Amino acid sequence: MLDSLRVFTGNANRPLAAAIATYLGVELGDADVDRFGDGEITVKINENVRGCDMFIVQPTFAPGDNLLELLIMMDAARRASAERVTAVLPYFGYARQDRKDQPRVPITAKLVANLITTSGANRVLTMDLHSAQIQGFFDIPFDHLFAAPVLIQHFRNLAIPDLVVVAPDVGSIKMARAYSKRLGCSLALVDKRRTTKDQTEVMNVIGEVKDRNVVIFDDLISTGGTIAKAARALRKHGVREIFVGATHAAFNEETRKTLEDSPIREIVVTDTIPQQPELLGEKVRVLSVSKLLGEAIRRIHEERSLSSLFI
Numbered sequence: 001m002l003d004s005l006r007v008f009t010g011n012a013n014r015p016l017a018a019a020i021a022t023y024l025g026v027e028l029g030d031a032d033v034d035r036f037g038d039g040e041i042t043v044k045i046n047e048n049v050r051g052c053d054m055f056i057v058q059p060t061f062a063p064g065d066n067l068l069e070l071l072i073m074m075d076a077a078r079r080a081s082a083e084r085v086t087a088v089l090p091y092f093g094y095a096r097q098d099r100k101d102q103p104r105v106p107i108t109a110k111l112v113a114n115l116i117t118t119s120g121a122n123r124v125l126t127m128d129l130h131s132a133q134i135q136g137f138f139d140i141p142f143d144h145l146f147a148a149p150v151l152i153q154h155f156r157n158l159a160i161p162d163l164v165v166v167a168p169d170v171g172s173i174k175m176a177r178a179y180s181k182r183l184g185c186s187l188a189l190v191d192k193r194r195t196t197k198d199q200t201e202v203m204n205v206i207g208e209v210k211d212r213n214v215v216i217f218d219d220l221i222s223t224g225g226t227i228a229k230a231a232r233a234l235r236k237h238g239v240r241e242i243f244v245g246a247t248h249a250a251f252n253e254e255t256r257k258t259l260e261d262s263p264i265r266e267i268v269v270t271d272t273i274p275q276q277p278e279l280l281g282e283k284v285r286v287l288s289v290s291k292l293l294g295e296a297i298r299r300i301h302e303e304r305s306l307s308s309l310f311i
């Protein structure tokens, strides 16, 4: 086991990093992550980190400064002789372009993986990647957690009768199957087609949903268009109440209205991305994944297995 466990953060999600540090019983590391007059990022670690096991917590949702802060902090940590640097990305941004599925498009997930490794990360800890195979873009140890224990507990507590788990698109079927197994209910699928980068169209609903209550699970809600359209299609197919569970909430100003105008009753998201209360609206509840991430950090530090965190 390495000597001293330290948790640092940039400005992307300080409340989550503070909650993780509290869980671990350590102080958040002292670092200035600031701006020069022209907006460039400047970092200064204000304590000795030589020989330390350093965890830098920073979700990389837009703007790109969040990613840049992480990269620059890792560069500072490596140059300050930290023994091991773990990039902790509660939300791994730029993951949606993960393959070349059209001519002349980038693979941003691979680009970000290269940047993280080059900046000095010795390992990565993240949660609910857009696609699990992004792990293969790294050649350093990579731990991929799921928010499922937190979301499942919530829906178990609600004890919703006649429940069906719904995957909002083909890409999330594997995740939805895991949720349905753990909630002990059946599975249905919304057949979605992406028409533009931010627009989708529902083609069909596959599975028995009439007169049932449903919970849609997704990795990410951004504009809210995907789940709002899925919810409307499900309503047309005779569904009773509609619930949603999603790990990451990258809301914009339009999302609240889209969700409020939808037939969804409740939406549960986590705090991997910090939320502005005015963008959330009445239907959205935020649960914390700080204990899950904190426990994973503790076990990585103590060289213990993470397996039981997946149950």
Ligand code: R5P
Pocket (backbone or CB within 6 Å): 168, 169, 171, 172, 198, 200, 218, 219, 220, 221, 222, 223, 224, 225, 226, 227
């Ligand atoms: C897509 O494949 C993802 O899993 C999400 O369904 C999607 O990114 C959500 O985006 P939006 O809320 O903008 O429809």
